[in-house]
Amino acid sequence: xxxVTQLGSHVSVSEGALVLLRCNYSSSVPPxxxxxxxxxxxxxxxxxxxxxxxxxxxxxxxxxxEFKKSETSFHLTKPSAHMSDAAEYFCAVSETGYQKVTxxxxxxxxxxx
Amino acid sequence: xxxxxxxxxxLVIGTGKKITLECSQTMGHDKMYWYQQDxxxxxxxIHYSYGVNSTEKGDLSSESTVSRxxxxxxxxxxxxxxxxxxxxxxxxxxxxxxSYTFGSGTxxxxx
Numbered sequence: 001x002x003x004v005t006q007l008g009s010h011v012s013v014s015e016g017a018l019v020l021l022r023c024n025y026s027s028s029v030p031p032x033x034x035x036x037x038x039x040x041x042x043x044x045x046x047x048x049x050x051x052x053x054x055x056x057x058x059x060x061x062x063x064x065x066e067f068k069k070s071e072t073s074f075h076l077t078k079p080s081a082h083m084s085d086a087a088e089y090f091c092a093v094s095e096t097g098y099q100k101v102t103x104x105x106x107x108x109x110x111x112x113x
Numbered sequence: 114x115x116x117x118x119x120x121x122x123x124l125v126i127g128t129g130k131k132i133t134l135e136c137s138q139t140m141g142h143d144k145m146y147w148y149q150q151d152x153x154x155x156x157x158x159i160h161y162s163y164g165v166n167s168t169e170k171g172d173l174s175s176e177s178t179v180s181r182x183x184x185x186x187x188x189x190x191x192x193x194x195x196x197x198x199x200x201x202x203x204x205x206x207x208x209x210x211x212s213y214t215f216g217s218g219t220x221x222x223x224x
Contacts, residue, residue: 009153034212043119043203043215090156101213103156
């Protein structure tokens with residue numbers, strides 16, 4: 001069975017500081033991994049996805065994530081936080097060919113001026 | 114420009130009323146999904162469809178029903194709303210087993 005664990009339901013960073021949002025997954029087969037962002041009163045928007053190609057994946061808005069099989073991790077990073085990055089971020093996993101996606105509980109990112 | 118549309122965005126309704134949440138997409142995706150989202154909780158899959166006339170219940174037990182008569186349309190119906198149904202409902206679609214496109218959601222309050 002597939003599952004996702006996001007460490008930290010709330011993360012605060014200063015504007016200009018590094019953003020690091022943690023995600024660990026469990027999957028019995030090679031996974032597809034995703035990060036989504038949700039702004040207030042909106043649906044989820046895809047930030048980036050890993051589908052067994054390059055282990056370092058670049059997404060929109062300057063975010064990137066690295067797939068580390070040995071650590072079963074897919075952490076999301078951004079070198080310099082902007083105020084507009086304040087939102088909730090969801091990690092998700094789909095087992096190859098399974099066709100259903102399991103989402104984590106989300107991490108709310110606060111950016112302090 | 115949104116490719117998947119949910120209406121209404123907000124709905125306050127009395128207990129016992131029948132309601133239908135609408136979801137339409139213009140991308141021609143075969144796969145569509147309904148998720149329930151509550152604060153601090155993971156998104157729960159309540160219904161999904163892999164094509165016309167195909168519907169399945171998801172991982173979370175739900176008293177709602179869905180239909181898929183047309184590829185682009187995937188409405189969700191609650192026959193008798195209860196306060197426990199108060200939540201945000203998100204509709205999504207996908208082409209393959211990869212990334213989903215989400216609608217903006219319907220925030221339902223049952224009083």
